[in-house]
Amino acid sequence: MEDKKRWAHTLAARVIFVAAFLGLWEYVAKSGMMGEKSELIFPSLEVIGGALVKNFVQGYAGMSLWVYIGNSMRLLLEGLLIGIILAFLLSGLSMVSRVFYDICNLVISVFDLLPGVALLPVVIIIFGVKPGVIVFLVIHAVLWPMARNVLDGFLAVPRIYIEAGQNMGLKGASLLWGVYIPAATSYIVSGLKVGWARAWRGLISAEMIFGVASCPGIGLFINQMRTNMNNAEMYATLVVIIIIGLVVQYGVLSPIEKCTVKKWGMSR
Amino acid sequence: MKKYVRLLAICLGITVMAAGCGNSGQAQKTSGNQAAQGQAEDSTGSQAAEDEADGGNQDADNTGGEEATLNIAYQYGLAYAPLSIVKEQELIEKAYEEATGNKVTVTWNQMSSGADINTGISAGSIDAGFMGVGPAVTGVMKGVGYKIFTNLSGQEHGIMTNDDRIQSFEDLIGSSNQIALVNIGSFQHILLAMALENAGYDPHALDSNIVAMAHPDGMAALESGNVSCHLTSSPYIFKEREEGNLHEIMDVAEAWGVDGSFIVGVASERMHDNNPELYQVLCDAIAEAVDFMNNSPEEAAKITCEFDGNSEEDELAYIQKSKYTIETKGLFELASFMARTEFIEEAPGSYEDLVFENVKGD
Amino acid sequence: MKKEEAILEVQNLSKVFDANTDNEKDVLKDVSLQVARNEFLCILGPSGCGKTTLLRCIAGFEGYEGSVLVNGQERRLPGTDRIMVFQDFNQLFPWKTVEKNIQYPLKRQGIRDKAMLKERSEDVLQKVKLSGYEKYYPYQLSGGMKQRVAIAKALALKPEIILMDEPFAALDAMTRNELQDELMRISLEEKCTIIFITHNIQEAIVLGTRILVLAQEGKIVVDEKNRIEKPVTPASEGYGATWERLHSALYQ
Numbered sequence: 102m103e104d105k106k107r108w109a110h111t112l113a114a115r116v117i118f119v120a121a122f123l124g125l126w127e128y129v130a131k132s133g134m135m136g137e138k139s140e141l142i143f144p145s146l147e148v149i150g151g152a153l154v155k156n157f158v159q160g161y162a163g164m165s166l167w168v169y170i171g172n173s174m175r176l177l178l179e180g181l182l183i184g185i186i187l188a189f190l191l192s193g194l195s196m197v198s199r200v201f202y203d204i205c206n207l208v209i210s211v212f213d214l215l216p217g218v219a220l221l222p223v224v225i226i227i228f229g230v231k232p233g234v235i236v237f238l239v240i241h242a243v244l245w246p247m248a249r250n251v252l253d254g255f256l257a258v259p260r261i262y263i264e265a266g267q268n269m270g271l272k273g274a275s276l277l278w279g280v281y282i283p284a285a286t287s288y289i290v291s292g293l294k295v296g297w298a299r300a301w302r303g304l305i306s307a308e309m310i311f312g313v314a315s316c317p318g319i320g321l322f323i324n325q326m327r328t329n330m331n332n333a334e335m336y337a338t339l340v341v342i343i344i345i346g347l348v349v350q351y352g353v354l355s356p357i358e359k360c361t362v363k364k365w366g367m368s369r
Numbered sequence: 370m371k372k373y374v375r376l377l378a379i380c381l382g383i384t385v386m387a388a389g390c391g392n393s394g395q396a397q398k399t400s401g402n403q404a405a406q407g408q409a410e411d412s413t414g415s416q417a418a419e420d421e422a423d424g425g426n427q428d429a430d431n432t433g434g435e436e437a438t439l440n441i442a443y444q445y446g447l448a449y450a451p452l453s454i455v456k457e458q459e460l461i462e463k464a465y466e467e468a469t470g471n472k473v474t475v476t477w478n479q480m481s482s483g484a485d486i487n488t489g490i491s492a493g494s495i496d497a498g499f500m501g502v503g504p505a506v507t508g509v510m511k512g513v514g515y516k517i518f519t520n521l522s523g524q525e526h527g528i529m530t531n532d533d534r535i536q537s538f539e540d541l542i543g544s545s546n547q548i549a550l551v552n553i554g555s556f557q558h559i560l561l562a563m564a565l566e567n568a569g570y571d572p573h574a575l576d577s578n579i580v581a582m583a584h585p586d587g588m589a590a591l592e593s594g595n596v597s598c599h600l601t602s603s604p605y606i607f608k609e610r611e612e613g614n615l616h617e618i619m620d621v622a623e624a625w626g627v628d629g630s631f632i633v634g635v636a637s638e639r640m641h642d643n644n645p646e647l648y649q650v651l652c653d654a655i656a657e658a659v660d661f662m663n664n665s666p667e668e669a670a671k672i673t674c675e676f677d678g679n680s681e682e683d684e685l686a687y688i689q690k691s692k693y694t695i696e697t698k699g700l701f702e703l704a705s706f707m708a709r710t711e712f713i714e715e716a717p718g719s720y721e722d723l724v725f726e727n728v729k730g731d
Numbered sequence: 732m733k734k735e736e737a738i739l740e741v742q743n744l745s746k747v748f749d750a751n752t753d754n755e756k757d758v759l760k761d762v763s764l765q766v767a768r769n770e771f772l773c774i775l776g777p778s779g780c781g782k783t784t785l786l787r788c789i790a791g792f793e794g795y796e797g798s799v800l801v802n803g804q805e806r807r808l809p810g811t812d813r814i815m816v817f818q819d820f821n822q823l824f825p826w827k828t829v830e831k832n833i834q835y836p837l838k839r840q841g842i843r844d845k846a847m848l849k850e851r852s853e854d855v856l857q858k859v860k861l862s863g864y865e866k867y868y869p870y871q872l873s874g875g876m877k878q879r880v881a882i883a884k885a886l887a888l889k890p891e892i893i894l895m896d897e898p899f900a901a902l903d904a905m906t907r908n909e910l911q912d913e914l915m916r917i918s919l920e921e922k923c924t925i926i927f928i929t930h931n932i933q934e935a936i937v938l939g940t941r942i943l944v945l946a947q948e949g950k951i952v953v954d955e956k957n958r959i960e961k962p963v964t965p966a967s968e969g970y971g972a973t974w975e976r977l978h979s980a981l982y983q
Contacts, residue, residue: 138493141511141512141513142488222585222586222589229595230580261819261822262821262822264790264817268811269811269839270811270839275839283826311581312553312579312581313580314577321553321581324552324553327484328483328507329507365825365868366869367826367870
C-alpha cells in the first residue's frame with residue numbers, strides 16, 4: 102500500500118514536471134520572444150510532433166529514421182558488448198597481478214579523461230574509415246568507466262566473502278566468478294549505467310563529426326537536419342534520442358538492478 | 370492533492386516570470402545601451418544572443434552619439450582571407466565613423482560551420498556571416514532572414530585518389546571505395562553531384578561512398594590509405610596535388626573552377642533594412658579588402674599568413690591561386706542545380722531572390 | 732592421547748606480524764596442539780592472545796611457520812576439510828538464498844543431483860531449526876538466524892573439523908543461550924570435531940569437552956578435559972570450581 106502511494110506520488114510529480122516543461126516550451130515558441138524567426142529556430146510542439154512523424158515516414162535520403170536508429174544501435178551494441186567484456190578482463194587480471202593492477206589503474210585514469218571525439222583522427226589513421234571506428238569510440242566510451250567501477254567493486258568486496266569462498270575451495274577464475282563478480286554487482290550496475298550513457302552520447306557525437314554514408318546513423322541524421330535548417334526535425338530526433346535513452350534506462354538497466362542488488366538487499 | 374495544485378502554480382509562476390524576463394530584457398536594451406557599451410567588445414556566446422535587439426538594426430532615428438554594434442561570423446581558412454584584412458585594418462570601424470560620425474563595435478565570431486551561422490542569424494545574435502554557397506542558398510530558401518550581400522572568394526576544388534586503378538567515376542560507381550569530403554550536403558558534396566551529372570551519371574550515384582571528415586582529417590586519411598579518394602578545396606587540394614603518389618580525377622575541378630562563387634557573405638534583412646549606412650559600410654569594407662588582396666598580395670599575405678597558419682611564401686602562392694572578387698559567378702545556376710538534385714526543397718525563382726540589390730553577377 | 736587418534740595436529744606453529752619492521756610482534760610462538768576426533772575444543776583467552784590468529788592459521792587463511800596436519804597430512808591452504816564459521820553475520824553470500832548458500836559448496840564438491848542437494852540442505856536446516864526459510868535471502872534474516880545458516884552450511888559439508896571463531900559473540904544474551912544449547916545438541920548428535928574460540932568462560936564450560944586457556948603469544952596455560960556432565964547449567968556439579976579455575980588462569 103505504501104509502495105503504491107509513493108509510486109503515485111512519483112508519477113504525479115513527473116507528469117507535472119513534464120507538463121510544465123512542455124507548457125514553458127510552447128509558451129516560449131508561441132510568444133515570439135525568440136525573435137522574428139522564432140518558428141524556424143524554436144518550433145512549437147505541434148510542428149515538432151509533425152516533424153517526428155515525418156522523420157519516421159519520410160526520413161532523409163529515402164530512408165526512414167528507423168534505418169538510422171537501427172544502424173546506430175547495431176554499432177552501439179557491438180561496442181558495448183566488447184567494451185564490457187574487456188572491462189571485466191582488465192579488472193579480473195588486475196586482481197590477479199599486482200603489476201598489471203598498477204598499469205591498469207594508470208591506463209584507466211589516463212584514457213578516461215580523453216574525449217573519444219578528440220581521438221578520432223588517430224583512430225582513423227590506425228583503423229581506417231569504417232563503421233568500426235564508431236564501434237571503437239563506443240568501446241572507448243564504455244570501457245574505462247566500466248573498468249574503473251568493476252575494479253573498485255572488486256577491491257571493495259568484503260574479505261569475509263573471499264575467505265568464505267576460499268574455504269569452500271574456490272580459487273582463481275572460480276573465485277572471480279563465484280564471489281568477486283556477484284559481490285561487486287552494485288558497482289557493476291552503476292558502471293553499466295555510466296558506461297551506457299557515455300556510449301550513447303559518444304556514439305551520437307562521433308556520428309555527427311564522422312559520417313559514413315554507407316552506414317548512416319542517428320548522429321548523421323541530426324547533422325543533416327541541422328545542415329538543412331530543418332530544426333523541427335532536429336528537435337524531433339533529439340526527442341527520439343531521449344526516448345531511446347529512457348527505454349534503455351527503465352526497460353533494461355532498472356530491471357537488471359531490480360533482480361540483482363535490490364532483490365539481494367545489496368543496493369548502496 | 371493540494372500539494373500538486375501548489376506545485377503546478379509554482380511552475381506556472383516560473384513560466385510567466387521567465388517570459389517577463391525575456392520581454393523586460395528587450396525593453397532594457399534601448400535604455401541600457403550606454404552602459405552596455407563597455408562590455409560589447411568582449412561579448413561572447415550568451416551575451417551575444419541577448420544582444421539580439423540591437424546589433425545591426427540600430428534605429429536610424431536614434432539620437433546621435435549612440436553606438437552601433439555589428440556581429441560578424443566567419444570560418445577558418447584561406448577562402449576567408451579578406452576578412453583578416455577587414456579585421457586587422459579596422460576598415461568597418463573607420464568607414465562607419467567617417468560616414469556617420471558614430472562609432473561601431475564589431476565583434477568577430479569564428480564558427481565551425483555554415484549551419485551554426487544560419488542558426489545564429491535566425492536567432493538574431495549574428496548580423497552578417499560568411500559561408501559556402503551551399504549553406505547560404507539553403508539559408509535563403511529556408512527563410513532564415515538573410516540574403517547574400519557580397520561574393521568573397523573562389524577557390525580550386527578537386528578530387529584526389531591514391532589508387533592507380535581509379536581513373537574516372539566509372540571505376541568508383543558501385544565500388545566500395547570511400548570518398549572523404551567535409552560534410553554530407555556540403556558544397557563539396559554538391560560539386561561531386563554536379564561533376565557526376567556532367568559526366569552523364571546519376572548525381573547521387575556516389576552518395577553511399579561518402580565519409581564525412583574535416584579537410585585535414587580527410588587529407589591524413591587519403592595519405593595513409595584509409596580512404597581512396599578525397600574531395601577537397603584549397604589549400605589542401607594544392608598540398609595533395611604536390612604528392613607524387615596521388616592523382617586527380619579531373620571531373621570535379623572542371624565542374625567548378627576558381628572563378629565560380631565559393632564563399633559568400635550574407636547579411637540579415639534586419640540590418641539591411643534598419644541600418645542602411647552600416648550595411649553600405651560593410652559592403653564597401655569587403656570590396657576594399659578584396660581590392661587590397663588583388664593589388665598588393667605580398668602585403669596581404671603578411672597579414673593573413675598568421676591567421677591561416679601558413680608560411681608567408683606559401684600563403685602568397687595560395688592567394689595568387691585563389692580568386693577574390695565581390696561579383697558572384699554561377700550562383701543562380703548552382704542554386705537551381707541544388708533544387709533539381711534535391712539538396713534543397715525549394716528552387717529560387719530568380720537571381721534576385723538570393724541576393725540584395727547591390728550585388729552584381731549571375 | 733596417542734598420535735594416531737589425533738584428527739588435527741599443530742606442530743611448532745609461529746606467526747609474526749609486521750615482520751622486519753619496527754612493529755614486529757610475535758603473535759604465536761611455537762604453539763603445538765593435538766585435537767582428537769569428536770572432540771569439542773573450546774579455546775579461551777584474553778584479547779590479543781592470538782586465539783583468532785591460531786584458528787585462521789589452521790583454516791589456511793594466514794601464512795605461518797611450523798605445520799598443520801589434518802589426519803596426518805600437511806595443510807597450508809584453505810579447504811573444505813576445515814570449515815570456518817565466522818563471528819561476522821555477513822558470512823553468507825547475500826546474492827544467494829539460504830538454500831543456495833548451503834548447496835553451493837556442495838555443488839563445488841561435485842554433487843550435481845538436485846534431489847540429493849535438496850535433501851542435504853533441508854536436513855541441515857531442520858537441525859538448526861530453520862525449516863521453511865529455504866527461499867529467504869540473508870538480508871531478510873536476523874543475526875542469530877544467519878549464524879544458524881552458517882552452522883548449517885558447515886554441517887552440510889561434513890568437514891573433518893568445524894572452526895568457530897566466536898560465532899555467538901555479537902548476539903544478544905537470549906539468542907546466544909539458545910544457540911549454545913542447539914550447538915551442543917548438534918555436536919552430540921552429529922559426532923563432529925569442533926574448535927570453538929570464545930572469551931566467555933560460561934560458553935566454554937557449557938559447550939566444550941576439552942578447554943584450553945591461552946596466554947600471550949599463544950602460550951597454553953590450561954589444557955583440561957571438561958568432565959561436567961552435559962547439559963551443563965550453573966547448578967551442575969563442579970561448575971563453580973571450574974569457572975574459578977579458568978577465571979584465575981585467564982586473568983592472572
